[in-house]
Amino acid sequence: MAKSSEYPAYDVWDQHQEWDEHTRKIVAKRRTPDVAHQFLTQQEALTLQAAAAILVDDMRLDVLTYVTQHIDDSLASPVGESQRKVGVPDKKTLYRQGLAFLDEVSRSTHQAEFLALDRERQIEVLTKLESDKDTRIGEWEQLTPKTFFKRVLKDAVDAYYSHPLIWSEIGYGGPAYPRGYVRVEKGLVDPWEAKRHEA
Amino acid sequence: MKHEDRVTHHSDHYQGHRSKELNQRKYADGADICIVGAGAAGGVLAYELAKAGLDVVVIEAGPFWNPQTDFASDELAMKGLGWQDTRLVDGANPLKMGHNNSGRGVGGGTVHFTGVFLRFHESDFMTYTADGVGHDWPIRYADLEPYYDKIERDIAVSGPKHFPWGSFKGPYPYPVREPISANSQLFREACEKLGINSEVAPLAILSAPFEGRPPCINRGFCNQGCMPNAKYSGLIHHIPKAIEHGAEILSDCMVTQILTDGTKVTGVQFDHDGKTYEQKARVVILAGFVVETPRLLLHSATSHFPEGLANSSGWVGKAIMPHSSHDVYGLLQEEVRLYKGTPVLALTQDFYETDRSRGFARGYTLNAHGARPVAMAGAISTQRVDGSLLWGSALRESMLDYNRFARITLVGEVLPHEQNRVTLTDEKDEYGIPRAKVTFSYQENDLLLIDHAVRTMKEIIEAMGGRPAHIVEDTAHLMGGCRMGDDPSTSVVNQYGRTHDIPNLYIAGASTFVTSSGANPTNTVMALAARTADHLIEMMKQREI
Numbered sequence: 001m002a003k004s005s006e007y008p009a010y011d012v013w014d015q016h017q018e019w020d021e022h023t024r025k026i027v028a029k030r031r032t033p034d035v036a037h038q039f040l041t042q043q044e045a046l047t048l049q050a051a052a053a054i055l056v057d058d059m060r061l062d063v064l065t066y067v068t069q070h071i072d073d074s075l076a077s078p079v080g081e082s083q084r085k086v087g088v089p090d091k092k093t094l095y096r097q098g099l100a101f102l103d104e105v106s107r108s109t110h111q112a113e114f115l116a117l118d119r120e121r122q123i124e125v126l127t128k129l130e131s132d133k134d135t136r137i138g139e140w141e142q143l144t145p146k147t148f149f150k151r152v153l154k155d156a157v158d159a160y161y162s163h164p165l166i167w168s169e170i171g172y173g174g175p176a177y178p179r180g181y182v183r184v185e186k187g188l189v190d191p192w193e194a195k196r197h198e199a
Numbered sequence: 200m201k202h203e204d205r206v207t208h209h210s211d212h213y214q215g216h217r218s219k220e221l222n223q224r225k226y227a228d229g230a231d232i233c234i235v236g237a238g239a240a241g242g243v244l245a246y247e248l249a250k251a252g253l254d255v256v257v258i259e260a261g262p263f264w265n266p267q268t269d270f271a272s273d274e275l276a277m278k279g280l281g282w283q284d285t286r287l288v289d290g291a292n293p294l295k296m297g298h299n300n301s302g303r304g305v306g307g308g309t310v311h312f313t314g315v316f317l318r319f320h321e322s323d324f325m326t327y328t329a330d331g332v333g334h335d336w337p338i339r340y341a342d343l344e345p346y347y348d349k350i351e352r353d354i355a356v357s358g359p360k361h362f363p364w365g366s367f368k369g370p371y372p373y374p375v376r377e378p379i380s381a382n383s384q385l386f387r388e389a390c391e392k393l394g395i396n397s398e399v400a401p402l403a404i405l406s407a408p409f410e411g412r413p414p415c416i417n418r419g420f421c422n423q424g425c426m427p428n429a430k431y432s433g434l435i436h437h438i439p440k441a442i443e444h445g446a447e448i449l450s451d452c453m454v455t456q457i458l459t460d461g462t463k464v465t466g467v468q469f470d471h472d473g474k475t476y477e478q479k480a481r482v483v484i485l486a487g488f489v490v491e492t493p494r495l496l497l498h499s500a501t502s503h504f505p506e507g508l509a510n511s512s513g514w515v516g517k518a519i520m521p522h523s524s525h526d527v528y529g530l531l532q533e534e535v536r537l538y539k540g541t542p543v544l545a546l547t548q549d550f551y552e553t554d555r556s557r558g559f560a561r562g563y564t565l566n567a568h569g570a571r572p573v574a575m576a577g578a579i580s581t582q583r584v585d586g587s588l589l590w591g592s593a594l595r596e597s598m599l600d601y602n603r604f605a606r607i608t609l610v611g612e613v614l615p616h617e618q619n620r621v622t623l624t625d626e627k628d629e630y631g632i633p634r635a636k637v638t639f640s641y642q643e644n645d646l647l648l649i650d651h652a653v654r655t656m657k658e659i660i661e662a663m664g665g666r667p668a669h670i671v672e673d674t675a676h677l678m679g680g681c682r683m684g685d686d687p688s689t690s691v692v693n694q695y696g697r698t699h700d701i702p703n704l705y706i707a708g709a710s711t712f713v714t715s716s717g718a719n720p721t722n723t724v725m726a727l728a729a730r731t732a733d734h735l736i737e738m739m740k741q742r743e744i
Binding site for chain 1: 267268269270271272273274275276279281282283284285286287288289293294295296297298299378379380381384385416417418419420426427533534536538539540571572573575576577580581588590591592594595596598599600601602636637
């Protein structure tokens, strides 16, 4: 497995003039995320951001701020959550109770809230949540620490892999309209695509 | 209650008229036909029935999209093309809903489908007779064949000159797609090494200009909405044509109740921007897919139909089926770049028919399938077949290899089972309608089929020179819930989609499927809709409705 980007010279945002306007607006907003939150309290947002940093293995604030903002947006949004398992509360309750539970576990194992723990201990606490399918958070029959962990992981990953900085690192071509691709076959790349190990 | 679409559009559409207001409705005093849902089935019906001179109104819960300004080359932003209203999910294998298997807005699921356009095989219509599993359909392949021909011609399906599986041997109306993506090339080469037949996929995506639309530019965002309009969708083909022929489309309008007068339906009630409206019609066709159609029928119960409309059999909502759709991601030495080109450009159906030596009935299609970062990272982190989660450095380092992954996807037959079903819950949505609960558990035959398919996919990855790195559990599509049949005590509609209980209430779309097949279902949805249209035109001509 690669430990660092194979495309150090590639920045997908360099291509943004080639993108349609709607897409350009959507991606541009991710580069300058808001720090104010609509649903999460300041403390919750910081806790969530710290957990997300561990889950996506990235400490860069600009990316993490966007990840937190995306999750806060979805929590404040009236749009449905597509599916929800019977016995699991709605996403607002899930996040509120789950984040409180994360601090509870931190306090009971390390006598400090999650935010105050060092990276190693944060990983330890999250690992504990990941494997706990038996504890129930609050009154919810199916809200286990693992369920909460999985939800945060999914939401954090959705946002993280939507950030143009991450697209650049993995060599993803990103938006492609109206240009499309001319060279799609094995071993071929269009001139503007990421090239491996090009300094 | 205010509708919650992020994008506001006109909501009343007919020839010469587009308005956000509903104060100049064309068929306010009643229509011949009211279609609920403007998806794959609703679009075909609207067009065919309007062309025949009938007064047609289509009512769609979501917006009338403009591909140029509403769609984007972005995974996260385009999840809104799916039906995101919350459904409760239950069972041993709770389903992923939303963008995974449904659409919302004019065009429905066709707006974000991959465009793979396959026919069912002869055996799909008679699994009980052939294999002793599932149920037989009330029709056979031959009944649908002319409609497959028609739909494929009408929308200029591209595909190979010779198609090696099933009854239809080709050629397709439009030339086969060329070139194909690296992932599809690798898939085909590996299949050849293993003695497996493969072909370039038949696609509802243009390989040459058609009716003013351009051929595909290999942008690769089929699942996010096609911006150049190279891929078929009801939004850009059937619905605009239906409007030309006189149909009216009401978008951002959520049907909340089917209206009845004793033993017949008289129309529907719907909500637009918090106001309630009625649409009267001689015939109502429900084309709202596998969850919403049963939900509406059950919710519309009356003293005459206490168990819900068209539900004297008790089969409304029962025997829903997804396709099993596991993925194998293989890590290669060379770059594949899964983001490039139409997502599915190659497939095999060598494992489609029952082979008793495999220890299970029925079979599957394998598609070489592209993937974008959000979908791939989400799947390999939270949908691993062993139930584990991938996060932290393990996830990040695997995704740094994104460009060296190949991917194969299963479309596996899932047998119908009475306990897999849509029911109503106590929880209400914004319209005060009970939320649907969708219960699903795989049965033994389904699981044996998946095991076999995963083994095959791994072998193909290895034949590419790759290492199967991530095995992901997933489903795709949804079928059943209002199945067709000759026996009114074990089915909801007859072979034309007419409900057994109410002569002027019809159901169209994947919800009428009896079995799931092992192939992408949209072609069959549209062919069945065209067949229902012919039947209805005949019935209405003869004044039998």
